[in-house]
Amino acid sequence: MTKTVDPKFETVMIIDDNSVDLYITSRMISKNNFGKHLLLFTSGEEALKYLLEHQHNTSLLPQVIFVDIYMPLMSGFEFLDAFDKLDDTLKNHIKTYVISSTIDNADIIRSSRNENVSAFHVKPITKEFLDQII
Numbered sequence: 570m571t572k573t574v575d576p577k578f579e580t581v582m583i584i585d586d587n588s589v590d591l592y593i594t595s596r597m598i599s600k601n602n603f604g605k606h607l608l609l610f611t612s613g614e615e616a617l618k619y620l621l622e623h624q625h626n627t628s629l630l631p632q633v634i635f636v637d638i639y640m641p642l643m644s645g646f647e648f649l650d651a652f653d654k655l656d657d658t659l660k661n662h663i664k665t666y667v668i669s670s671t672i673d674n675a676d677i678i679r680s681s682r683n684e685n686v687s688a689f690h691v692k693p694i695t696k697e698f699l700d701q702i703i
Contacts, residue, residue: 574602576604576605577602578632578633579606579632580606580631580632581603581631582616583636584613584616585610585611585668587637590670593693597699601700612640612642613636613642613644614643617643620652624655624656632663633665634664635665635668637667637669637692638680649667653685660685664687664702665685666690666702667680669692670692671691
């Protein structure tokens with residue numbers, strides 16, 4: 570008999586303006602049974618709007634957010650600044666991870682200094698990276 574394993578997280582949000590990266594990240598999450606439901610956004614504004622609309626219903630909120638740094642209109646860092654202004658209950662429910670193709674040390678340091686960022690990872694995400702997330 571085959572045993573079905575529940576996904577690690579109920580809901581995972583991915584914010585990335587690059588459709589190829591969005592697809593690759595979502596496939597890695599699905600393939601590795603990391604998230605049951607995926608919320609895919611191509612802009613930080615759309616993602617922030619979703620969080621604000623559902624902030625009082627934790628069953629609709631993600632437990633994990635993967636956000637890219639370099640996006641038009643609202644960068645990942647601007648998203649994180651706006652995220653920081655959200656209610657503490659919401660912020661405590663969600664772990665955020667910066668995923669980026671940058672190798673710029675300034676970006677990596679800036680990410681690591683943000684109290685809302687659990688970790689920085691260079692794209693693409695890997696099974697090993699997902700396995701480290703608790």
